[in-house]
Amino acid sequence: MNHHGQTILFGCALLLDDSEASFVWLFKTFLTAMNDRQPVSLITNQDRAIQTAVSQVFPGVRHCINKWHILREGPEKLAHVCQVHPNFQVELYNCINLTETIEEFELSWSSLIEKYNLSAHDWLQSLYSARAQWVPVYFRDSFFAAISLNQGFDGSFFYGYVNQQTTIPMFFRQYERAMENWFEREIEADFDTICTTPVLRTPSPMEKQAADLYTRKIFTKFQEELVETFVYTANRIDGDETISTFRVAKFEDVNKAYMVTLNFPEMRANCSCQMFEYSGILCRHVLTVFTVTNVLTLPSHYILKRWTRNAKSGVGTDERGGELHGQVSLTARYNSLCREAIKYAEDGAIATETYNIAMGALKEGGKKVSVVKKNVAKFAPPGSQASTAAYDDNSSSTLGPDTAPLLWPQQDEITWRFNLNDTGAPAQSVSDLNLPHMAPVSLHRDDSHPDNMVQQVLFFNAISYILCLELKYRILT
Known part of the structure; x- marks a missing residue:
């Protein structure tokens, strides 16, 4: 992902098959090409061979499964439930995408299962068993370069360019x-x-600073967070002049609060929503605390170079x-x-x-x-x-429309498998994710630079399918 939040492609490989050995070779080759720079986080499709290869080549990576790939069977598996209970899909969407803590997700899921009497539903139980590898709330503490927690990694780089009839020469x-x-x-x-020049919406020096530093899309997101601080309040509930904890809540919704801890000497803040850890952009809750404590400009360690106008300077x-x-x-x-x-x-x-x-x-x-x-x-x-x-203008070159907040991935977006000769390994079931050694591991290094470079790698399997994979690398300086 580049400094505008756009997906970018770093490499492709032609694979003879989708075996574990092929993916091990692929990951090692790509790692060598990246000067042995280990990834911080990695998103893949649901595939046992990929999972095993990842555990061998990237043992410390924060590995998660693409939730759109996990939920692709939803319309079929839950058709009867959605037909009888029209609100079920919305409630499940909220449970998966809008819960902000693990405890909140667990409570919401249990309530949903009990409300609709789905405790015996095998597919939902398999989803729940693998929750730590695909539900966003379980990896909010890791950097994924996502502007929004609901942002899907749907592998749509080739959307509109290839389909099941695409030949190898045409693919290139x-x-x-x-x-x-x-x-x-x-x-x-x-x-x-x-x-x-972006239009400033507040007299805040911090907004002017962000407008000068960030790219337009990232500034728009930051501006949205900053403007929202006007409807939030922050009350100190604990601490002293060195470290204090604030309770931040929206004016009309005081029951839903966020906890922000601020270290005054280091000017570092941690919020329970963990938005900065996930996206690299400060949340409205931390910005509210900055406002009440008279922090008028962004501390330098909260300005990730990867989101700035100068992101491409000095990177080779x-x-x-x-x-x-x-x-x-x-x-x-x-x-x-x-x-x-x-x-x-x-x-x-x-x-x-x-x-x-x-x-x-x-x-x-x-x-x-x-x-x-x-x-x-x-x-x-x-x-x-x-x-x-001079390409054939009759071929579609338009990109897919902006993805609406949907629970299920649309059928034409699932383009990872192109059965060129009706061969290839079948997709693994969700229950196959329950491998003890595959639990996500958070990667934190005290000596590492906060900036990250996100790289997306797409692999074209000449026999069975195109597999999209995202590798996210940390730039160490």
């Missing part, structure tokens, strides 16, 4: 097309962040930058130039002197491009300049 063409589309999306988000050379050789599509060249131009504009706009130099260089470069363009036009065959980008 569509793969490049998907990559170019996502590069364009990132460039558009970069442009929006750099060239437009852009491999797509510089000279481009061989058959590179027009869109790829355009994207590469746009990225360089944006960085150039950022540096050039710092002062009048840098602006004048940058503008002069652009004009001089423009003249040279015009000369070369005329020479290219004389010798290039008709249509060759854009031929590499």
Whole structure:
């Protein structure tokens, strides 16, 4: 996931089969490519071979199962319940996605099972037995780069590009097309962040600070949390001048409270909602405590570089930058130039002197491009300049619509299995998740940098299916 909260692709591998040995090789190869940088958290589909491989290669990772993959059988398994009890689906959704503590989830689940007399329902019991590996509340203390706890990791990177009839050669063409589309999306988000000014909704210096630091999407989320502080109250219930605990509650809902502990000397706060731990953005509860304790700007350790405008600075050379050789599509060249131009504009706009130099260089470069363009036009065959980008426009290239808050994943979103020749291992049942050695393990390092780089890896299985997997890596500096 990039600094705009957009899914990005870091690599693919062609697998002969979906065996444990194949995934072990794949994980080790990817780990080597990432300079042996261990992941902080990892989300995979429900598959025993993957789980075993993860435990071998990433023994300390916080591993969870994609909840959309877990719930894919819901419409079938619970059809009779939903038909008789129309409110059941909403209540189950709230239980899974809106509970904020483990105790609250356990109480809500028990109440739901008892209310609808489902204690003997085998599928629901298997879900409950594996709850620590897929229910969001069980891993809120780990970083998953999710803007919202309800955000699903539905593997939709190739949504609209491939289907069950996609051949191997066509897959590679569509793969490049998907990559170019996502590069364009990132460039558009970069442009929006750099060239437009967000509307401030409060006189708070903290909001102005966040607007200058965060990308547009992340700032919008932070602004939402900040504005909500106006309807919250914070009361000190324990502590002294060094460490204090505050009870934070909404004005009209005082019975639902959050506990925030603030260490004044270190200016560090911990909230019971654990939003910062999960998403890297401060919650409204901590911001409310900051307000009542006169903390006017964000402490530096609460500004993750991965969510800022400068997230890409200092992380290595852009491999797509510089000279481009061989058959590179027009869109790829355009994207590469746009990225360089944006960085150039950022540096050039710092002062009048840098602006004048940058503008002069652009004009001089423009003249040279015009000369070369005329020479290219004389010798290039008709249509060759854009031929590499000439895909079949009849193929769908649109991305899937924004996912609405649904309990079940929509059928056309479940594109992980493409049965190319009707072979491949069957999906494991939820009950297969109950392996003692596969319990999620929280990874905390006192000497590690708080910033994280999230990487998504998609694997194309040439025999049975496409498997989407997300690896989240911590940048250690």
